Amino acid sequence: MTRLADYVTYRELLANLTLRELRAKYKRSLLGWSWSLLNPLATMLIYTLVFRFFLRIDVPTGSPSGLTSFPLFLLCGLLAWNFVINGINGSITTLLVNANLIKKTYFPRELLVASQVASWLVSLLVEVLLLCVAFLVVGNMVLPYLPVAALLLVVLALFVTGLALGLSALNVYFRDVQHLAGIVFQVWFYLTPILYPITLVPERAPVAGADLPLRAIYSLNPLVGFVEAIRDCLYELRLPSPSNVAGLVVVSVATFLAGLYVFSRLDANLVEEL
Numbered sequence: 001m002t003r004l005a006d007y008v009t010y011r012e013l014l015a016n017l018t019l020r021e022l023r024a025k026y027k028r029s030l031l032g033w034s035w036s037l038l039n040p041l042a043t044m045l046i047y048t049l050v051f052r053f054f055l056r057i058d059v060p061t062g063s064p065s066g067l068t069s070f071p072l073f074l075l076c077g078l079l080a081w082n083f084v085i086n087g088i089n090g091s092i093t094t095l096l097v098n099a100n101l102i103k104k105t106y107f108p109r110e111l112l113v114a115s116q117v118a119s120w121l122v123s124l125l126v127e128v129l130l131l132c133v134a135f136l137v138v139g140n141m142v143l144p145y146l147p148v149a150a151l152l153l154v155v156l157a158l159f160v161t162g163l164a165l166g167l168s169a170l171n172v173y174f175r176d177v178q179h180l181a182g183i184v185f186q187v188w189f190y191l192t193p194i195l196y197p198i199t200l201v202p203e204r205a206p207v208a209g210a211d212l213p214l215r216a217i218y219s220l221n222p223l224v225g226f227v228e229a230i231r232d233c234l235y236e237l238r239l240p241s242p243s244n245v246a247g248l249v250v251v252s253v254a255t256f257l258a259g260l261y262v263f264s265r266l267d268a269n270l271v272e273e274l
Contacts, residue, residue: 010107017115021090022122040078040127044071047078047195060197065140065237072138075131076235077194077227080153083124084160084223085185090116091164092171092178095270103271110263113168117161124153135234145233148240152229152248159222159252162259169266172273192223222251 007014048071059070091113095102098112128149135142142149171177193201198215205214218224225248229240 007108007111010111013107014111014115014118017111018118018122021115021119025119025123040075040082043082044074044078047074057196057200060199062140062236063238065235067138067140067235067237069138072131072134072140073197073231073235074195075134076231077192079124079127079131080156080226080230081189081192081194081223083120083156085189086123087117087120087157087160088164088167088181089185090120091168092181093168095168095172109267109270110165110260113164113263114161117157117164121153121157128153132234140234140237142234142237145237145239148245149230149233152226152233152240152245155245155248155252156226158256159226159248162252162254162256165256165259166262167259169263169270172270173266188221188223191218191221193227198224198228222248222255225251 057070059068059073061068094112094116095109102109102112132142132146167177167181198218201215201218203213203215204211206212207214225244229244229248232238232240
């Protein structure tokens, strides 16, 4: 309850820290916020060229939308992934970068992590709105599904905040965390159906002599559920299954509480470690 009271007391500080991150993101850049659009577009063009034309991955037809567009299919997953990796990467080192501020005065240090995630969430919302415009241009009426998509983005932000809280605190004590995260993210990216449809993952497959439910194991990755649910809303034009959404909410709340617990346990000696 004390921590909750602190969060309410320092809510203006959170807003100011978030604004600071937003202003600093593209400071002294000629194109400014245009980079938040150009980066995913450039990545989309590269992946589209490699995976659609060179490796010839078939584009799934939206059901019931009937849409067949690899770039739009890709962006539904890519924008969510970019938010996850940018939010966590930015948060892992934020306590180290703001060491002088932490040593000078007291405030809930979680706000530094939350401001990082919030700044990237603002970028994600802008990108998703422009993606929705693209869907409308090609005839996908996504407007009725936007409230559900917005809910999914909020739940995803909660999931990212939980991971960011735990990893940022651990990185103060073990600097290997930020280096290990880069390797984990590479594996995590290809274990998420961003570049390919989930139908390419077989239902069952023999592994080490045992017949395993491979797709069920694969779906334990929370980002599989997020990407598929976002695609359901924007690409397929259908509501995601209630069980999928409920599972994502449970996983995100549990991840957030676990991250907050780790952060609060390590927060006591944070100043000394910095």
